[in-house]
Amino acid sequence: MHKPIKYVEKGLSVAANGAWFFYDRFNAFSQRPSFTPNWSDKPLLKSHEKVKPPLGWPRETDSLCPTCVREARQDILDGKKDYKILLNEKVGEIKAQIVERDGKILMVKECPVHGVFEDVMAIDTEFFKHLEESFPGSDIRAHNDAKLHNHGSSTIKYGRGSVLTIDLTNRCNMMCDPCFMDANQVGFVHELSWDDIKTLLDNAISIKPKRQMSVQFSGGEPTISPYFLDAVRYARKVGYNSVQAATNGIEFAKSYDFARAAADAGLRYAYLQFDGIGNAA
Ligand code: SF4
Structure with a gap:
């Protein structure tokens, strides 16, 4: 049995979330153009323009084979390969699964050459969920950077x-x-x-x-x-x-x-x- 104030708080929280839902939908109808701050050449994003990658688990994501990456780095340092392979080829890229096992969040991936890798991403699944849910969506797209951000x-x-x-x-x-x-x-x-x-x-x-x-x-x-x-x-x-x-x-x-x-x-x-x-x- 909780104290009465807890029920009042819960009721206010539900009412506020409901009010925000309708306010947000209503605002979507007649949107004014976004503000363009002086540190950007493009307007800020509206909340509905922000995109999110798929979150939650189990899910598939892109990852790297740590051994392929180490080998590629060594080949570049030894002059056996051009560093441009990092721009033009998908060096070491493999798919990974994000899964829950034994109360932990793991990333499991298999490289066809170097075998299976497992990494612990979180030891607290609730906290991991909270972090993912708190992600507000992508920020403004980078611009004026075509040469500098080519990785x-x-x-x-x-x-x-x-x-x-x-x-x-x-x-x-x-x-x-x-x-x-x-x-x-x-x-x-x-x-x-x-x-x-x-x-x-x-x-x-x-x-x-x-x-x-x-x-x-x-x-x-x-x-x-x-x-x-x-x-x-x-x-x-x-x-x-x-x-x-x-x-x-x-x-x-x-x-x-x-x-x-x-x-x-x-x-x-x-x-x-x-x-x-x-x-x-
Ligand atoms: S002090 Fe920092 S940079 Fe230096 S060896 Fe330790 S961890 Fe590495």
Whole structure:
């Protein structure tokens, strides 16, 4: 037996949902054109214009064979294949099934060459359902970006570009097991030159739509790139509102002067990440 207030709340909730349903339908009849903000060349989407991919489960989706991807990456690095295969071919693409099993949501896929892969997507099915139901639909279609967003079948088609991540280097002053960049562990150094960094910042700021254009320098450890301070300074100069570093903080902790120089260059956030070894830690 619930308290009477709970029944009142439930009644109000049902009434509000019903009122919203009719208000929404009524509004669909005489729509005014959408507003075009100055960060976009096209009008914002009306709610009925937003599309959603199929959600729920079981369902089929597009995925990648992790081994095919690793092999293709190695072939490109070794000069055996042209990087353009990533634009013109569906490298490693396979179908995957999203299913519920033993109270978890799994992605199960089979590569004809490398066999079956299973990944846990969620350990809480209700929360996963809530996340999917909260998706409001696709954002405004990207424009002015035909050359910059050509990533083959992985091309980003929607969105307003809120945070750009630039990995300045794959070097790091740590060597953590769960590092998703495998920093210091892949046997080669990949580090952006100043021209690379400048080109990325210049290109990304030219794309529309954009609203809050933030950049997060990441890595590896971005603060050990020789261009870290220049990159922060230049990003602020060309118009990025919020310049961040995804960092382990060691260089800042070692040197007050370095931390001061980063702040003076325009660094707004140091984004610290702490990894545990399980759900409890
Ligand atoms: S500190 Fe971060 S980037 Fe460096 S090895 Fe650890 S997880 Fe990777």
